[in-house]
Structure formats: C-alpha cells, structure tokens
Amino acid sequence: MNQETPIEILRPRMLYEALADAIREQIFKHELAPGEPLDEFRLAKHFVVSRTPIREALKVLASEGIVELQARRGCFVARLTWEDVLKLFDLLELLETFALREGVKARAHFEIGDSLQRSLGDAAGNAYLPELFERLVGKLRLAFGPLFDSPEMQASERLWAQLSQSISSGTDVENALNQLSAHCESRRGVAYGFFLRADQRLQERRGSALIEKQRKQAEQSETFKAALI
Incomplete structure (x- = not known):
C-alpha cells in the first residue's frame, strides 16, 4: 500500500461504504494481512480522505467479522485458525x-x-x-x-x-x-x-518485513553515529 489512491472515483455511494469495499478487497488479497494493525491515519492518507469515514468503514468490516476493534489497542485484520x-x-x-x-x-x-x-x-x-x-x-x-x-x-x-x-x-x-x-x-x-x-506466505512476508525494518534501523543508527563524529 505505497501509492495514494483517491477514493472519489467510487462515488456516488456513501464514502464509508466505498472505503469498506476497498479495504475489504485489500484484506481478501492479503495486501492487508491477517493480524495486521490497521492505522486510521495511514489508511486516510492512502485513500486521500479524512479519518472519520475510515473509522466508519472499519466499523462496517468489524460487523462482518473481517476486522477486530480492540479496546485501547486499535483495529486489526481478523485472523482465523x-x-x-x-x-x-x-x-x-x-x-x-x-x-x-x-x-x-x-x-x-x-x-x-x-x-x-x-x-x-x-x-x-x-x-x-x-x-x-x-x-x-x-x-x-x-x-x-x-x-x-x-x-x-x-x-x-x-x-x-x-x-x-x-x-x-x-x-x-x-x-x-x-x-x-x-x-x-x-x-x-x-x-x-x-x-x-x-500461512507460509504470511510468515515469509512477515520475515521479509522484519528484515527490512532492521535494515532501516541499522541505516539510521549509522547515520546518527556519523553525525556525531
């Protein structure tokens, strides 16, 4: 989910319904993977909308059991055993x-x-x-x-x-x-x-994401050390 995707093309439906459809499709493709946190700010930036319709869209998906709203923790893609x-x-x-x-x-x-x-x-x-x-x-x-x-x-x-x-x-x-x-x-x-x-695909994806995160942290650390010299 790297590029911004304006959602206006899906009007004249209610905006939150169109957003729910778009997010649901990304979940079904595992672009948003089971267990993955769903950040309202990040989703709003991706779809070029405010956080309010994103919040309503997530409520729709929660009613379908596709995402889970957890008190004081946020929203996550549901994960099935x-x-x-x-x-x-x-x-x-x-x-x-x-x-x-x-x-x-x-x-x-x-x-x-x-x-x-x-x-x-x-x-x-x-x-x-x-x-x-x-x-x-x-x-x-x-x-x-x-x-x-x-x-x-x-x-x-x-x-x-x-x-x-x-x-x-x-x-x-x-x-x-x-x-x-x-x-x-x-x-x-x-x-x-x-x-x-x-499940294996998801595990491999999480492993790749962790390696990439560690690489970026290492680069930031080296940059910080260089700035101190």
Whole structure:
C-alpha cells in the first residue's frame, strides 16, 4: 500500500461504504494481512480522505467479522485458525444441503450465472441464502487470501453443474446428496493444504518485513553515529 489512491472515483455511494469495499478487497488479497494493525491515519492518507469515514468503514468490516476493534489497542485484520475454517466449511455444507433439498423439492430450473450463491438462492426459492453464503465466503477469503480463487478451491461450481439435472428433474435426491457430502469432505482436505500455503506466505512476508525494518534501523543508527563524529 505505497501509492495514494483517491477514493472519489467510487462515488456516488456513501464514502464509508466505498472505503469498506476497498479495504475489504485489500484484506481478501492479503495486501492487508491477517493480524495486521490497521492505522486510521495511514489508511486516510492512502485513500486521500479524512479519518472519520475510515473509522466508519472499519466499523462496517468489524460487523462482518473481517476486522477486530480492540479496546485501547486499535483495529486489526481478523485472523482465523484452521479450527475456525472447519466451522465455516461445516456451515457452508449445511447451507448447500438445504439449497439442494429445496431446489429438488421445487424442481427448480438451475443454471449457474454470475454468482453461484445467487443461483443456489434462486433454486431454493430463498432470497436470504445468497447473503448468508456471501458472509461465509468472505470469511474464507480472509483465511486463504488470493489462494481462495485457485481452481482446486473453486471445484464447487463444477459439482453444482453436475447436480443441475437432479435439481431440475426433482429426482435422484439421495444420490445428489451423497455427491455433495463427498465433495464437502474432499473440499476440507484440499483446503487444508491451501491453508498451510497461505500461512507460509504470511510468515515469509512477515520475515521479509522484519528484515527490512532492521535494515532501516541499522541505516539510521549509522547515520546518527556519523553525525556525531
């Protein structure tokens, strides 16, 4: 986050909402890494705004569980453990199973559009499902960063394309549920490897940042010593 990024281009939305979107995107890319402190002044300078809309944007992200506001300590990007990730996958499986059952029951026409989550909500006839899916997926993006978009992590769309016939015909529901269950179990195994890779990347980044900080401190020390001579 080296260059200033004026946020005015995102108007006419409320400024704090646009800022929340921009900060959220940086978090999902791990440009702002899990556990990293979020300094209001630094963010305000980066986006060329005052601190007030930054503060409101961070409150929005805190309500989503993406950042944590800690009394007398400040704001930090939330950090998830593997146990947290497993709980998210458990909830995701529950929602997917519900969407599948409801879709088959209604014999809904199912076709994956721009958003798998919206398509599942339409198939289940439940307008609240996409929002729940989105919140869960957002937390998973927080955990995995850019690796979440790897083809291996996006196998769900291929599965749902295969299940579309069962949903549309309203038949073979048990086989469809078994396929979904097997997919969810496989997804956890694949995700564990990617979780370790994401964590390793963060560790390497923190190590590089520490080395750079020590280098700058050494340079400042040498400059100070030279000034005394």
